Amino acid sequence: MSKSSITKLLDAKGVRHDGRKFNELRPVTMKVGVLENADGSAYIEFGKNKIMAAVYGPREVHPKHMSVPDRSVLRCRYHMTPFSTDTRKNPAPSRREIEISKVIREGLEPALILTDYPRTAIEVYLEVLQSDGGSRCASITAASLALADAGINMRDLVVGCAAGKIEGRVVVDLDDVEDKEGEGDMPMAILPNLGQVTLLQLDGRFSRKEFDEAFKLAKDGCMKVYDIQRKALMEKYFGAEETGEQ
Amino acid sequence: MNSKMSKKSLVVEHLKRAQMLDVLTKGVRLDGRGLLDYRPITIETGIIEKANGSAKVRIGNTEVIAGVKVQTGAPFEDTPDQGLLIVTAEVLPLASAYAEPGPPNEDAIELARVADRGIRESGVVDLKELCLVKGKNVLAVFIDVSVLNVDGNLFDAVSYAAVAALLSSTMPKYEVTAEGVKDTGKTIPLPVKLTPISITMVLIGNTIIVDPTLDEESVMTARITIASADKNTICAGQKGNPGGFTEEQVMLAIDTAISKGEEIRKMLKKGVGHGKKQK
Numbered sequence: 001m002s003k004s005s006i007t008k009l010l011d012a013k014g015v016r017h018d019g020r021k022f023n024e025l026r027p028v029t030m031k032v033g034v035l036e037n038a039d040g041s042a043y044i045e046f047g048k049n050k051i052m053a054a055v056y057g058p059r060e061v062h063p064k065h066m067s068v069p070d071r072s073v074l075r076c077r078y079h080m081t082p083f084s085t086d087t088r089k090n091p092a093p094s095r096r097e098i099e100i101s102k103v104i105r106e107g108l109e110p111a112l113i114l115t116d117y118p119r120t121a122i123e124v125y126l127e128v129l130q131s132d133g134g135s136r137c138a139s140i141t142a143a144s145l146a147l148a149d150a151g152i153n154m155r156d157l158v159v160g161c162a163a164g165k166i167e168g169r170v171v172v173d174l175d176d177v178e179d180k181e182g183e184g185d186m187p188m189a190i191l192p193n194l195g196q197v198t199l200l201q202l203d204g205r206f207s208r209k210e211f212d213e214a215f216k217l218a219k220d221g222c223m224k225v226y227d228i229q230r231k232a233l234m235e236k237y238f239g240a241e242e243t244g245e246q
Numbered sequence: 247m248n249s250k251m252s253k254k255s256l257v258v259e260h261l262k263r264a265q266m267l268d269v270l271t272k273g274v275r276l277d278g279r280g281l282l283d284y285r286p287i288t289i290e291t292g293i294i295e296k297a298n299g300s301a302k303v304r305i306g307n308t309e310v311i312a313g314v315k316v317q318t319g320a321p322f323e324d325t326p327d328q329g330l331l332i333v334t335a336e337v338l339p340l341a342s343a344y345a346e347p348g349p350p351n352e353d354a355i356e357l358a359r360v361a362d363r364g365i366r367e368s369g370v371v372d373l374k375e376l377c378l379v380k381g382k383n384v385l386a387v388f389i390d391v392s393v394l395n396v397d398g399n400l401f402d403a404v405s406y407a408a409v410a411a412l413l414s415s416t417m418p419k420y421e422v423t424a425e426g427v428k429d430t431g432k433t434i435p436l437p438v439k440l441t442p443i444s445i446t447m448v449l450i451g452n453t454i455i456v457d458p459t460l461d462e463e464s465v466m467t468a469r470i471t472i473a474s475a476d477k478n479t480i481c482a483g484q485k486g487n488p489g490g491f492t493e494e495q496v497m498l499a500i501d502t503a504i505s506k507g508e509e510i511r512k513m514l515k516k517g518v519g520h521g522k523k524q525k
Contacts (some may be wrong), residue, residue: 074488095355102352102486109488117417186483196490200470202483203367211480215493 009166009178011016011245016178022171025161025207025221026132029218030142030232038125040150042232044142048132053142055150058120072117076105080128103124104140107160107199111144113153122152134162138148140189140199141229148233157196159229160189163214170210172217186211188218192226213242261477263465277459282502284457285300286509288407289517291414299415299436303407305457307397312389312407316417316436318378318427319386327375330386333362335393335404342396354358358512360444361404362390362482364473368481370412373497376479378420383427385417387436398459401471403482405444412438413518442481443511444473447502449491456506472503476511480504503523 009017020026026047035041038054045051061067078101082091093101108124124146126139137160144158164174165184179185180239190197206214266276273281279367285306294300299314323326335358368486376385389411391404418434438473447460448466458466473482480500485491490500 024297096358098352098355099359102356103484106486107490110490125505191490194490197485197493198490199495200483200491200496202472202480202487204481205368205475206480208479208480208500208504212497215496219493 009181010169014169016166016171018175023168023217023220025224028177028225028228030144030145030228032232032236034125037148039148040146040148040152042095042135042142042145042149044138044145046132046134046138046141047173049135049138050130050131050159050245051126051135051138051142051144052127052129053139054127055122055143055146055152056127057122057124057150058117058152059123061119061121066119067119067121070118071114072112072120072122073141074105074109074112074114074122074124076101076108076124076126076143078104078128078136079125080135084131098170100136103199103201104143108143108147108158109142110196110198111154111156111191112147116153116162122147122150125130131176133175133177133185134160134187136160136199137162137187137189141225145229145233150237156193156196157229157233158189158190159192159222160187160199161218161225162187163221165206165210165214166205170206170213170217172221184210184214186214186218188215190219190222190223194225199238255449256487258360262461266462266465267451268327269453270450272306275455276461277299280456282506283452284506284510285459287513288335289404289410289514291410291518297411297415298417298433299310299413300467301407301410301414302405304401305403305406307395307400308403308461309395310391310393310394310400310403312391312411313389314415314436315390315427316385316415317388318383318420321377321381321384323349325373326381326400327377327386328373329371331366331371331373332386333389333391334366335361335400337393337400341393345396356486357391357400357404358391358485360401360471360482361408363484364405364442364444364482365389365408365412367474368440368444368473370409370438370440370475372437372439378416378422378427381413383422387415387417396460398461398463399446399457402444402457405437405442405473406510409441409443409517410514412436413441413515440475440481441511441515442473442475443514444471444482445501445506445510446471448478448487448504449489449495454502456502469498472500474504474507477504477508 040055140160166182191198272502287451469486
């Protein structure tokens with residue numbers, strides 16, 4: 001990580017170091033169907049995050065004994081390229097990446113109707129090409145687009161957005177610097193139409209009131225991202241409609 | 247919770263799921279507890295003489311042991327004036343018929359990382375007090391937790407053991423002299439500032455219960471662990487398992503974590519003293 005020269009995360013007017021308001025997201029763009037070989041794919045840019053998501057399956061399970069008789073096995077790998085960070089990242093999966101893979105998989109699963117594909121595997125690959133704060137939220141958003149693109153039966157899309165705390169103030173969607181220098185981060189993912197929270201993590205310190213604020217900001221953030229996500233999906237399959245630019 | 251354990255769970259799932267859901271709607275559990283009751287918790291500290299602090303925690307049949315070791319080390323480049331605090335957790339092969347030796351699987355990694363967040367990120371120890379020579383010498387506090395017997399709710403057991411071990415821990419007193427850092431042979435208490443307490447809840451059907459047993463974990467749809475530092479501060483959180491919570495359920499979980507957390511914090515503080523042997 002580079003030494004940041006930013007000492008103030010919020011100025012006197014409550015404007016953040018990159019000029020955003022407390023409830024403002026970074027620019028978000030998404031595109032569906034970006035990889036030739038994958039059964040479904042999506043690309044997301046969320047601030048400086050650049051993340052590629054691909055889905056393979058439903059396909060045969062390897063090794064075979066891992067298959068489940070009444071449903072599909074969902075697998076998920078979140079991985080960062082060595083060049084995605086300020087100092088080179090060791091390409092081997094870290095403990096952080098293994099944990100994130102797990103929470104993303106568990107965040108996606110409630111949206112999928114896995115019983116429609118017995119004895120198969122559905123594999124989700126997430127490659128962070130460039131990282132910024134909030135990469136797990138951007139990843140889960142892209143993953144659900146790629147799953148939809150692969151034609152997997154779904155109850156809802158999954159959309160992620162974080163809230164956090166910087167200089168005592170609860171704000172939405174932390175970037176790298178805010179994540180590192182701030183006092184707390186709360187990534188969240190929801191099923192926007194079913195009203196379910198499927199990913200929730202929290203570190204740092206939040207009072208009960210701050211938690212409520214953070215929850216609301218993250219939820220509102222998710223709904224904004226959901227709008228862009230839906231448009232990206234519609235653009236591939238129905239054309240015409242412009243993708244969201246914030 | 248462990249994928250290897252789920253083989254046992256499959257059987258339980260079919261046999262007990264219906265029965266469990268049935269009794270839960272009446273507000274009780276298969277072992278007779280209320281929805282928000284913990285199993286009996288016992289905490290012993292000062293059980294490992296060679297460690298600076300140690301604790302064994304039992305929640306029902308779940309049993310874990312934590313040890314604290316304090317040694318000198320070099321600080322991280324970006325925090326030259328702070329000591330180190332590292333929490334690890336491991337499910338030993340002797341803890342269950344389904345645990346295996348070898349590198350930790352994702353469940354074990356999640357367990358260790360959630361415990362680490364609940365403790366380190368909450369600012370439980372004042373790391374500035376662990377600095378000896380800025381940029382060169384600091385104290386590193388290692389809290390290693392081993393699971394001895396698995397019967398559900400490892401997250402809370404690991405968290406209580408780590409905190410109890412920390413609260414009972416001493417650290418060597420060092421002297422900074424011209425030649426370098428010297429161990430005086432004396433010990434002082436570790437500067438512990440907070441008592442973070444994690445509360446784990448799971449969703450079975452539409453009911454949220456605390457402190458799930460392994461059987462209950464095998465039929466849960468979702469899990470949530472919330473740690474509080476005091477009665478108004480939440481300091482870590484992790485939702486787990488495939489499955490979701492509604493907004494109301496999340497809020498209920500937060501409130502429960504705070505109120506239950508206070509109860510357990512009192513109990514934990516009462517049973518632990520600095521470097522004293524306690525039963």
